[in-house]
Amino acid sequence: MTSVTESPPAVAITSGDVPRALHSPRSRPDTLFRALLMGCSGIVIVLVVAILVFLAQRAWPVLRSSGLSFFTSSVWRPGITGQYGIYGDILGTITVAFISLVVAFPISLATALGINEYVPGAAKRVLITLIDLLAAIPSLVYGLWGVVVFDAWLIGPTTWLTKYAAFFPLFRSAPGQVGRSLFVCGLVVAIMVTPIITSVSREVMSQTPREQCEGALALGGTKWGMVTEVILPFARNGIIGAALLGLGRALGETIAVTLILSITGFPISHILYPGGGTVPALIVDWYAQVSSGRGLDALTLAGLTLFVLTLVVNIVARVIVSRSGRPA
Amino acid sequence: MRLARPHAPGKVLGSDVPRRLSALTPQAVVEAGLPAAAAACFVGAVFALAGLGTSAWMGFVICWSVLFVLSYALISARRHGPLVTKDRLARLWVFVGAAVALGFLAWILAYVLINGWYAAFGHQFPSFWTHDFSKGGVLDVKARVGALAAIVGTLEQVGIATVATTPLAVLAAVYLNEMPGRLAVPLRVVVDAMSGMPSIIAGLFIFIIWVVPRKLHGFSGLAAAMAISIIMLPTVIRTSEEVLRLVPGTLREAALALGSPERRMVLRVVLPTARAGLVTAVILGIARATGETAPVLLTAGGNPRLNLSPFSGPQADLPEQVFSWYGTAGPTSLHETWGGALVLILVVLTLFVLARLLGSGRSARAAKR
Numbered sequence: 001m002t003s004v005t006e007s008p009p010a011v012a013i014t015s016g017d018v019p020r021a022l023h024s025p026r027s028r029p030d031t032l033f034r035a036l037l038m039g040c041s042g043i044v045i046v047l048v049v050a051i052l053v054f055l056a057q058r059a060w061p062v063l064r065s066s067g068l069s070f071f072t073s074s075v076w077r078p079g080i081t082g083q084y085g086i087y088g089d090i091l092g093t094i095t096v097a098f099i100s101l102v103v104a105f106p107i108s109l110a111t112a113l114g115i116n117e118y119v120p121g122a123a124k125r126v127l128i129t130l131i132d133l134l135a136a137i138p139s140l141v142y143g144l145w146g147v148v149v150f151d152a153w154l155i156g157p158t159t160w161l162t163k164y165a166a167f168f169p170l171f172r173s174a175p176g177q178v179g180r181s182l183f184v185c186g187l188v189v190a191i192m193v194t195p196i197i198t199s200v201s202r203e204v205m206s207q208t209p210r211e212q213c214e215g216a217l218a219l220g221g222t223k224w225g226m227v228t229e230v231i232l233p234f235a236r237n238g239i240i241g242a243a244l245l246g247l248g249r250a251l252g253e254t255i256a257v258t259l260i261l262s263i264t265g266f267p268i269s270h271i272l273y274p275g276g277g278t279v280p281a282l283i284v285d286w287y288a289q290v291s292s293g294r295g296l297d298a299l300t301l302a303g304l305t306l307f308v309l310t311l312v313v314n315i316v317a318r319v320i321v322s323r324s325g326r327p328a
Numbered sequence: 329m330r331l332a333r334p335h336a337p338g339k340v341l342g343s344d345v346p347r348r349l350s351a352l353t354p355q356a357v358v359e360a361g362l363p364a365a366a367a368a369c370f371v372g373a374v375f376a377l378a379g380l381g382t383s384a385w386m387g388f389v390i391c392w393s394v395l396f397v398l399s400y401a402l403i404s405a406r407r408h409g410p411l412v413t414k415d416r417l418a419r420l421w422v423f424v425g426a427a428v429a430l431g432f433l434a435w436i437l438a439y440v441l442i443n444g445w446y447a448a449f450g451h452q453f454p455s456f457w458t459h460d461f462s463k464g465g466v467l468d469v470k471a472r473v474g475a476l477a478a479i480v481g482t483l484e485q486v487g488i489a490t491v492a493t494t495p496l497a498v499l500a501a502v503y504l505n506e507m508p509g510r511l512a513v514p515l516r517v518v519v520d521a522m523s524g525m526p527s528i529i530a531g532l533f534i535f536i537i538w539v540v541p542r543k544l545h546g547f548s549g550l551a552a553a554m555a556i557s558i559i560m561l562p563t564v565i566r567t568s569e570e571v572l573r574l575v576p577g578t579l580r581e582a583a584l585a586l587g588s589p590e591r592r593m594v595l596r597v598v599l600p601t602a603r604a605g606l607v608t609a610v611i612l613g614i615a616r617a618t619g620e621t622a623p624v625l626l627t628a629g630g631n632p633r634l635n636l637s638p639f640s641g642p643q644a645d646l647p648e649q650v651f652s653w654y655g656t657a658g659p660t661s662l663h664e665t666w667g668g669a670l671v672l673i674l675v676v677l678t679l680f681v682l683a684r685l686l687g688s689g690r691s692a693r694a695a696k697r
Contacts, residue, residue, distance in 0.1 A: 026590070033591035037503035040496050041511045044561060048518045051525075051533045051558075058536060110425020118422050127426070129684070134433045136680045138619025140647045141669050144654060145436050160390065191432050198429070222415035245524070252526025254622040255651065280528045280622065287535060287626050296540065303532045307525060314524030315517075 052307070059301035062294060070301060074266050076282070078290055084298035086279060086305070088267040092182055093278040093306070095271060096257060097250035099186025100193055105243055107190075108197035113227060115198075116205050128199075135195035143256030146188035151179050151260060158183065158272050172270050180262040183271040185278075188260060189253050193246035200245055200321065204238025205231050241321030248313040252306065254280035279306045356416055360403040368395035440669050447667025456667055461632035461649070475668050477634040478649035481549060484638045485628065485645060486618055488553035493560045494610050498599075501568035501609075506580075506594055523562035530558035531623035539627060547629025549638025552645055555623035564613035571605030572598065608683045615679035619672060621647035646672055 026034070063070065066084055073085030115127045158178040165171045208231050216226040232239070257278050263285055264275035277285075279302050290296045373388060400420070404413040447456050452474065460477035500519075504512055534555040539546030575598050583593040599606070629642025630652055637643075650668035653661045 030590045033594070034507060034509075037499050037507065038509060038511055040499035041503045041515045043496060044500050044522075044565070045511065045514055045518050047558070047561075048522055051529070054533060054537055055529075106421070107425045107428050110422045111429050114422040114426040118419065127430075130430055130433060133677070133680065134429065136615060136619075136676055137433075137436065138621070138647060138672055138676060140619065140621040140650060141436065141440060141673060144650070144665065144669055145439060147654075149435075149439055156385070157390075191429075191436075194429050222411055224415040224418035225411070227418065248524045252524075252528065254526065254528040255625075255647075259651075259654065280526060283528055283532060284622065284625060287532070296536070300532065300536060303529055307529050310524055310526055311521055314520060317524075318520050 052304075055300050055304040055307065058297050059304045062297045062301045066298075070298070071305075076265055076286075078286070078295040078298070082294050082298065084294075084301075086282065086302050088265050089277045089279045089282045089302070090305070091267045092261075092276040093251055093280070093309075095182050095268075095276070096185045096189055096253070096278055097247055099183060099271065100189035100250045101243060101247050103187060103190035104194045104197055104246060108194050108242075108246070109201060109239065111194070111198045112202035112205060113231075115202055117223065117227065117231070128202075131195045131198050134191075135199070139192060139253060139256050140259075142188055142192050143259035146184065146256055147180070147260045150188060151184050154184055154187070155179055162272055170271055172272075177274060178272050180260060180274045181272050182261070182268060182276040185257045185260050186271070188256050189250045192253065192256065193250050196249055197242045197246040200242035201235065201239045204242070204321070205235040208234045237320050237323055241317045241319075244313055244317030244320065248310045248317060251310050251313065252280060253278075254284060257281050258284045279303070356404070359407065360400050360416070364396050364399035364403060367399045368392045371395050437673070440666060440673055443663075443666035444668075444670025444673075447663045448670045452663070452667065456664075460634040461644075461664075462634075473664065475646065475649060475664070475671060477631060477644040478646040478668065479671070480634060480636065481552075481628065481631075481638075481644040481649075482618060482646040484636075485549050485552045485556055485624065485643070486614055488550065488638060489556035489560055489617060490610065490614055492553070493557045493564060493613065497561055497564035497609075497613070498568050498606060501565050501572055502594055502598070504565075504569050505572040506598060507590065519562045519565050522558070523566060525562075526622075527559055527620050528622040528626070530555045531626035533558070534623070535626040539629075545641075547627065547642040548640065549628060549635075549643035549645075552624045552628035552643065553638065555627045556617045556620065559620050559623060560613040560617045563616050564609050567609035567612055568602075568606055571602045571609055574605065575601045604686050608687045611679050611683040611686070615676050615683065618679070619647065619676050621651055624648045625651060646675075 062084060070085055071090065072087050073083070074088035075083045075085045077083045111127075111131065115124055115131075119127060155178060158181075161171045162178060212230045212234075213226050216230050217223070221229065258281040261276060261278070261281060262274050263277045263281055265277035265282065266275070268276040283299055283303055286295070286299055290299055369392060371391070397417070397420070401413055401417055404416050446452065455472040456474040457479070458476055459472045459474035461473050461475070462477075463473050500515065503509070504515060534551050535546075538551045538554065579597050579601060580593055583597045584590075588596070624645040625648050628645040628648050630648050631642045631644045635641050635643045646668060650665055650672065653665040653668060
């Protein structure tokens, strides 16, 4: 051992003067491996950029010729003198997303709190699995169930709403005219976004320092006191971000809305009334009939609008979620 | 007991019992819940009967709920003050909210199971799995129709997408987690953008760049596979990255200290350690992609006849086929619709359970170590 460390003087002279570099130069195969990884990442980045560029390229002519009227008119009349406007569809998309958020948010928050704070350990794991299961069901199944079962079931409640809750302007509708409405879509989409909001906000809330929670209880606070004074302030950003992630999903929901809504595309001021439209439903409705020319360009512009809308919502949500959990 | 109540009863918050940490006690149910329920029943019935008709029962349910909450709050407030009341109401909200979420899950699963059984496992049992839908329009009760074309199509499309996506996604995740460089930040942004992208956009993109330029020959299993890949990529990258993050840093340091080059550290140490988790990531990606309807609707084209080749001609796909079955729903094809939906749910749930088992197996092994 000692003879190894006391290396022969000849070697010591040549190599001993220069300290070995802390970073050894990368060997050729390593550089190649790095290049391979970078290449794969590059492909993914290029793919998304390509999606945006191709959509924008196709959509540009329509945007230039229709201008702002594309977003402010509701006339969708493809043809030689094609008129395209998606105001009604944008309004419908936002309405559905908004209804779903209003319904899903309290349910999700309750479920997340229940899993984290109110149920014992074994039930907790079962509940988490079940909520994940809810997220795993394909949206097609939600849509089919929504139009065949839930819509029929909702006729009673919505009729009741139009009769006795009509003082609330949103619930006004012509008598007997209910079902296959934006309201039903909103409720079904609410069930679909519930697991997303639940799991994200649950994860953020579970990062609350346990000592603080126990401190609140030890001071004689009720469980609700602990939730409002410790957990919710700590997780506030995360919960807002979770809601926005749910909103992003709700904005882009396609197939369930297409199945449920009897699509008209005009702006609907009464959410219980049958009809309305959303941007994704518009795309599914028209793609086969406008497979070339300006119609397709207009459809692309509609898709691009939707993409940009969800992109903004999602990026804001990600930023907010990643900032949560830090002490204020 | 005496120590717990040093003061005379009634002096603290006007309450004669020590407050408990848990408020859903039998006490709460007996002293406030039951009377509130009874009162709400009575008054709710009166309210609802005033507005007779088809919506009477619904009126009863709505009135009952409002009245129950009000009287529950009132009774609790009179006996225990505002703190306990708030706590009890919050508890009510939490449990009702969770019950609503789970109730819908149970309702949907039960409905699909009961109505899909007829086609998938009941009267149409073998033929639903062994026949395509080419005799679908024939008005013959004995015509054997099924989902074979759709199942084969889905298998091929998802298979192609998985083969194309997995290496790309795993290597991108390795890049993000093991040796992040200049592209790491843009890649993260792009993955976020992709995972929030509405799935219809993936379909629309492939429709524009692949299907439309090829006119009638554009619809194919390959086009669908491309759209599915776009859906799978972000899911697999994200989950893989999370799995790689769980690999202990000491393993990497040990490998490097023993003189192994970076690539060998990744290929021989990190990836094998995370193997089960990576498989889970891929399975979750497959599960997500299998259930997506919108992208394949715009790219696969649909075909009632069995088309084995994903490269030529339109191909069926399970979600797409179910969607079109519903669109043409006569009394019989509704059976097939629900049968197809049941098969779809079963496939997705099987993948889901598989991913869970592999995931938990990994952590169990890690714990033993």
